Amino acid sequence: MTPLDTPAAPSTASPADAPVLTIPADAPFFVVMNAGSGRRQTDATRAVLERELGGAGRRFELRLVDDPAELAASARMAVEDAIAQSGVVVGAGGDGTLCAVAQATLGSGCPFAVLPRGTFNYFSRDHGIPADLDASTRLLLTARAYPVQVGVVNGRMFLVNASLGLYPKLLEDRETYKRQFGRSRLIALLSAAATLLRRHRHLRLHIEHEGQMREIRTSTLFVGNNRLQLEQIGMKESALLEQGLLAAIAPRAIGRLAQIALSILGAAGRMSDADNVMSFTFRSITVTHPSKRRRRVKIATDGELAWLDMPLEFHVAPEPLFLLKPEPDIALANRS
Structure with missing residues (x-):
């Protein structure tokens, strides 16, 4: 391996230095999911949300997006509703879907959470979020929102x-x-x-x-x-x-x-x-x-x-994404 340049000196401040957010116990969840993932996966996700969140008395809305071209607009609407109701926006899908939903939350101060439903799930795995749908849904009830770094290319x-x-x-x-x-x-x-x-x-x-x-x-x-x-x-x-x-x-x-x-x-x-x-x-x-x-x-x-x-x-990105994820020691143990 040969370096193209000398590695950049670490910055003394980064988006990850922002404070950790505690989620209110009654915060509603606005779940945005690409319906193109299939009827079976959609039905399974809805059932788990009703069992884990509904069973805990937490309000949630599952917003299915049939046309991928409408995913960004649906995510923006979810962020607007979450801000108005002090809620959390949740992306359900693979890394591409999660990124589209996260883009709408970046800079808004709105907490963001994920339900991994993709093939590789690099983003969720890196942050110690369980791949199991039941476990990742239960995590929404207790997790705090940690600032995490994201990259940007031409906006x-x-x-x-x-x-x-x-x-x-x-x-x-x-x-x-x-x-x-x-x-x-x-x-x-x-x-x-x-x-x-x-x-x-x-x-x-x-x-x-x-x-x-x-x-x-x-x-x-x-x-x-x-x-x-x-x-x-x-x-x-x-x-x-x-x-x-x-x-x-x-x-x-x-x-x-x-x-x-x-x-x-x-x-x-x-x-x-x-x-x-x-x-x-x-x-x-x-x-x-x-x-x-x-x-x-x-x-x-x-x-x-x-x-x-x-x-x-x-x-x-100069601002962080506030991601609901396990506490640092648990997240490290969950990475795989």
Whole structure:
């Protein structure tokens, strides 16, 4: 592993330094869920909410969103209602759904909670939130809201990661495979292998970091905001995320076989052993194309794809997300 730049010095203040919030005992819950996850999962979620929250005498509303394009608007309405009633907004789904709901709460001061219903659930696992639906629902009744860091690229928030280049293509192909063969980690791995075996273009990028400009040629630029995900692939920068930083990873321009070998190292948790990967930590960077022409690039944020105009401004959000999660010692024990 070779550094792209010297790691940024940790900041003395970060969004995570904000105070912990205690949730009122009668606070209602406004649960926003993507109905596209399926009738069975929706029915199971409703049943658990009625049993755990309704049984405890807590008011809740389950707001199902049939059209993913309406998810952001539904989340904003939930935040408005939660603020008016001193309640909590809850996202139910995978990391992409959680990010869309969290975006609406960021900067509002409204507490945010999650019910993990995805395949990988990196965000909830990193914060020690149980994957079991019953347990994560019961947690809503007792948890406090801790400030947690989120990343932003051109106004678009991400909880786990943001990327351009080959990684968005991997995600795009993965969704195609899932629609054909179902959702599972095995399908995700098979899809990734098929994508890596095809030809892919390399990116030429200028990265401005702490007043210095560096040109790189890479298959993908990956920006991580999740300790668990970075630890799993063996990135030493993972520990620095707790100090108010994001981590950037950029493989040097390599061929298909070398790319597959790099992916195997990552799967084995040994990516830091690779000589053809550049990495660094930062609070903010600007990414441009050497031509300086106006360009639109495909970006993936927490698994959701979008087209953004360059330059790309990646930075740590100045305000925290107030997340309901277990107390620190319990959260650490629950991480997996």
